[in-house]
Amino acid sequence: MEITSFLARLQPSREKADSSETGARRNVKTETRSGSGRDRVSLSPEAKRAASQAAEASARQRQLKVNNIKESVENGAYEVDSQKIAKKLIEQDPEFFLAGIKTAGPGEEIH
Numbered sequence: 001m002e003i004t005s006f007l008a009r010l011q012p013s014r015e016k017a018d019s020s021e022t023g024a025r026r027n028v029k030t031e032t033r034s035g036s037g038r039d040r041v042s043l044s045p046e047a048k049r050a051a052s053q054a055a056e057a058s059a060r061q062r063q064l065k066v067n068n069i070k071e072s073v074e075n076g077a078y079e080v081d082s083q084k085i086a087k088k089l090i091e092q093d094p095e096f097f098l099a100g101i102k103t104a105g106p107g108e109e110i111h
Contacts, residue, residue: 043051072078090097
């Protein structure tokens with residue numbers, strides 16, 4: 001089944017849903033071109049502005065965090081929790097970090 005024909009079958013229910021939607025959902029316009037196999041999404045100016053503001057706020061927060069860490073490093077106050085780092089590395093890829101590590105059985109020592 002082609003997606004375009006599937007979407008065409010949904011069109012009556014989509015129109016009904018669109019008529020009952022509110023606010024931000026109406027700021028996005030979608031179009032399906034019959035036979036071309038391409039969908040388009042158009043954002044309203046309000047939606048574009050909201051997305052831009054969210055991206056700018058995120059960038060500002062990230063820069064503040066970087067600046068705080070940089071200042072801590074420069075002042076010698078930045079502390080690294082090596083146990084926490086090791087734990088996270090092992091959680092991410094236990095096979096890589098634990099390969100070849102011998103484990104001691106009861107009463108055994110590792111040399």
